[in-house]
Amino acid sequence: KQEVTQIPAALSVPEGENLVLNCSFTDSAIYNLQWFRQDPGKGLTSLLLIQSSQREQTSGRLNASLDKSSGRSTLYIAASQPGDSATYLCAPEYGNKLVFGAGTILRVKS
Amino acid sequence: KAGVTQTPRYLIKTRGQQVTLSCSPISGHRSVSWYQQTPGQGLQFLFEYFSETQRNKGNFPGRFSGRQFSNSRSEMNVSTLELGDSALYLCASSLTGGQNSPLHFGNGTRLTVT
Numbered sequence: 001k002q003e004v005t006q007i008p009a010a011l012s013v014p015e016g017e018n019l020v021l022n023c024s025f026t027d028s029a030i031y032n033l034q035w036f037r038q039d040p041g042k043g044l045t046s047l048l049l050i051q052s053s054q055r056e057q058t059s060g061r062l063n064a065s066l067d068k069s070s071g072r073s074t075l076y077i078a079a080s081q082p083g084d085s086a087t088y089l090c091a092p093e094y095g096n097k098l099v100f101g102a103g104t105i106l107r108v109k110s
Numbered sequence: 111k112a113g114v115t116q117t118p119r120y121l122i123k124t125r126g127q128q129v130t131l132s133c134s135p136i137s138g139h140r141s142v143s144w145y146q147q148t149p150g151q152g153l154q155f156l157f158e159y160f161s162e163t164q165r166n167k168g169n170f171p172g173r174f175s176g177r178q179f180s181n182s183r184s185e186m187n188v189s190t191l192e193l194g195d196s197a198l199y200l201c202a203s204s205l206t207g208g209q210n211s212p213l214h215f216g217n218g219t220r221l222t223v224t
Contacts, residue, residue, distance in 0.1 A: 034212060043114075043200055043215040051210060089153070096141070096166045096207045100153035 002027040006090055006101035013080055014109050021075040021104045023090030028071050030092040035064050035075050037086040038103070044089065048075070080108045112137065114216035116201050122222045128189040131219045133201030135182050139214070141207030142184040144176060147198040147218070156199075159184055160207050188221075196223045 007022045023033075032051045036044040048064040050057045050073070056065040061078040073090060085108050091098040115134040123129050135142050144156040155168040159178035176186045182203075188195055198218045204211040 032210070036215075043116075043217040044202075046212050046214060049210075049212040091153075096143070096158045096160075097155045097168070098143075098145075098153075098213065099155070100145075102152050 002092075002094060002099045004090060004092065004099050004101035006088075006104050008104060009102065010105040010107075012107040012109065015080060015082060017080050017108075018076070018078050019080055019106075021077070021088050021090075021106070023073040023075070023101055025071045025073075025090075025092045025099070027092075027094065028068050030068060030094060033064075033066055033073050033090065033092045034098065035062075035073075036089045036091065038089060039086050047088075077106075080106075082108050082110045084108050114201055114203050114214055116199075116216035116219050118219060119217070120220050120222075122224065123191050124224055125191055125193060127191050128187065129191060129221060131186045131188075131199055131201075131221075133184045133186070133203075133216060135184070135201075135203030136214055139203035139205055140182050141204045141211070142178055142182060143202045143204075143207070143213065144184070144186050145200045145202065146170075147200060148196075153200070156186070158207060165207070191223045193223050195221065197221060 003026045035047045048057045050066040063076040087103040089103045090101045141160045143158040147153045158166045162178045178184045200218045202213040202215045
């Protein structure tokens with residue numbers, strides 16, 4: 001069964017901290033892996049997509065790494081800001097289907 | 111470029127009724143996927159369409175169905191509604207649904223079944 005686990009479930013940090021969100025998946029036969037953020041009552045915003053052949057991907061203050069063989073991905077957020085407060089979701093893709101973790105709820109305090 | 115548009119934003123239905131949700135993908139995107147989000151089960155895959163053909167289906171009962179039109183717009187139908195169908199239904203589109211094609215989500219339709 002394809003399962004995704006995200007740790008921690010929730011995180012509260014002061015503004016300016018660097019932080020790491022962790023994602024693990026049981027089935028390593030992924031096409032790619034996407035990280036999303038979701039604001040309350042809204043849809044999902046794609047942050048980064050890492051292809052299965054890649055090791056990492058960067059966008060601004062965000063860096064995502066992928067270790068496909070061990071079934072792990074991390075999202076690194078540098079110099080966190082209050083606007084980063086949201087739920088972060090990890091989703092490996094298997095044949096046109098994304099499998100989501102439960103998410104990490106991030107709160108950045110000003 | 112306009113994003114993924116889902117209508118309506120909110121729906122309230124009664125048990126036993128049926129409902130149709132609509133999704134307009136980003137212009138040029140040919141793959142449309144549907145997901146259900148509930149507090150208990152999180153985000154779960156319903157189905158994916160590409161060029162009017164269903165390519166993949168999740169573990170949902172036959173009451174959940176969908177279709178895609180020649181302009182890539184998609185509809186999802188739920189018949190004989192149950193209380194447990196109350197959820198946020200999210201539609202996502204991508205160019206091809208393939209390996210290098212990120213998904214772009216709409217803001218969802220919030221369905222409440224009473």
